[in-house]
Amino acid sequence: MIQTGTTEKKPFRLVKFFTFSSLVVMFTATIALSAINTHWVKQILQQKNKEYAHLLVENLNHQVFLQFIIPVVLKYGKVQLREKDQYTRMDRVIRSTIHSFNVETVNIYDLKNIISYSLDKDRIGKKQPVGTPYDKAVKNKFTSNLVRSGNFFQLLLGIPNTTKIVTFAPLRAEKPLSSISGPVLGVMEIVQDVSQDYAKTFKLQLLIVISCAFIMGSLFFVLRFVVKQGEIIIEKRAEERLKLEEKLQRAEHLSAIGEMTAGVSHEIRNPLGIIKSSAELLKKKMTKLKESTTIVDIILEESIRLNNIIHDFLDFARPMTPDLKPCSIEELIEKNLHFINQQAREKQISFNKLVHGDIPLIMGDTNRLYQAFLNILLNALQATPPEKSVLITLGAHKTHVHLTIQDEGHGIDPEDLKKIWTPFFTTKELGTGLGLGIVKNIIESHKGNIHISNVQPTGTRVDISLPITEA
CATH class of the missing domain: 3.30.450.20 (PAS domain)
Incomplete structure (x- = not known):
């Protein structure tokens, strides 16, 4: 301040x-x-x-x-x-x-x-x-x-x-x-x-x-305009410097969190593997003894959930180096829609896809882009009320492919919208708050951009831009 x-x-x-x-x-x-x-x-x-x-x-x-x-x-x-x-x-x-x-x-x-x-x-x-x-x-x-x-x-x-x-x-x-x-x-x-x-x-x-008064007055207004422009440039540079300092502090903060998360996750993963394998072995023995209990199933279920959380931590903490190959954004979206089709039917939500022209191939990591798009589509599915729809727009312009996912939910609170990229911030009861951070890392590792905003009258819009590179 x-x-x-x-x-x-x-x-x-x-x-x-x-x-x-x-x-x-x-x-x-x-x-x-x-x-x-x-x-x-x-x-x-x-x-x-x-x-x-x-x-x-x-x-x-x-x-x-x-x-x-x-x-x-x-x-x-x-x-x-x-x-x-x-x-x-x-x-x-x-x-x-x-x-x-x-x-x-x-x-x-x-x-x-x-x-x-x-x-x-x-x-x-x-x-x-x-x-x-x-x-x-x-x-x-x-x-x-x-x-x-x-x-x-x-x-x-x-x-x-x-x-x-x-x-x-x-x-x-x-x-x-x-x-x-x-x-x-x-x-x-x-x-x-x-x-x-x-x-x-x-x-x-x-x-x-x-x-003389007219000439001096004209000169005064010209000089004042020049100084005003200088003031604007100074303000912009000051704002840019503050933003760079904030980004640097955030990067240092995230780096420290990433190192800590990676270390803790590796330390937890080994005993977690032992707990999971022991629970599976115990379940087999209980089956042979024909004894039924839900305790073993709970242990296995929570072990899997904890392992997924650790997997998210590692995905967020470790450097993102995509395995670039020719891939089709349109095909990845189709696979995502096929995966969430059953959940969409249960909630009576329709996904409408609109494609403008031919979409060229890009150089990308298919698995990671699939994970990023799926995360966004699941968020849209969870935010959209029953009997509403989600619009997916795909198009290409000059050097980039543009993907837009817009739901008809209640939107994001303006205060929360400022924190969506903050690690571990979430408004869900269950969740680590790393989903959008991982998505952003994946998109930026492909030299792309992602932007999330509220739209009128209601809903949230996600804009993704990925560069077109000759395959």
Whole structure:
């Protein structure tokens, strides 16, 4: 019981541990992989937005300088955006440049941090405290920052209400026909709304999570199936090992019983022979003296019965080495039926034989097979109630001859069915409990198989399979 409990517990703990640990590892791996992929995508997107903003600023700087600053200076001598004509010209240049570029805000600061131009006219002339980005732009440095707005959970999940790129860049004078920029004239602030791009990034992130979860889940179920099959194999091997141990113990037990039985039987047989011969001699003398007594007959009868019991013991204990010769199973069954015909008539039991096709000869020991079949038929005869029948089916399939004997008795108790091959186990008042053991030894010595089971609605069925060997 302890071994069985151990073998059943280990595979269960193995699958349980694997299921929990692999689920945690795969879930963690899915989250980590999704986070890494999303981070990479966001980094690439942010870098592309910054590069896009830088190009937009360069283009805006070029258009403002060429189409506004130079013409205005040539016409008016200086730039004064407070003048309506100059402001209108600046506004037209900027709006035509940023058209279809999804720019939300454009502010141009002078070197005193005062807004000289804005798409929002209300902000013109105001001083805006922008801090470090403005200072860097004055020093001819480009800065671009990502600004998100939303509540705590929206920012945590990466789905803010709005996402904007705020870029500060110097407004520089350009030297014609040269890539060299001139002095800083002011600072440009451009605000781009990239919420749609980041919404697409979130959808991509969600798609990655779902894809990874599906792949990891599929992998998990495949691995769990493999481990489950491994568990089944471990259980089967454990059961096989236990069965082999039981068979080994049973074989050792039977071997010890056989040796003891053989020794005891030989020791009893000699004095039993003397008792029997003495009883026969005494019976002859009593007959001559014309004296009648039943005591001598009882001694002879019990001596014969005891000798048969000893014969069963020796048949069970000694190694079974059959004398193989060509023999017909059908003929042996006919001889058995002829032998028990009188007993069957007395009990009003009919034996029906059904033969399927031609039954080939096998290599077998005629005497021992006759003994085995007779034992089974007598058991069926004793178990079958009067006016019932016993069905004998005989057939051949490929490499084996199959014999089935089925009675209409009450069957064998399920608990007794487990013990029918145990030596000395019997449910009869008279009997040694070795009959079926001897039958099994005879069948297995012919490399055959025997199986006994209950059938519905009532009765017992004996299936015997013997190999066909060319005679």
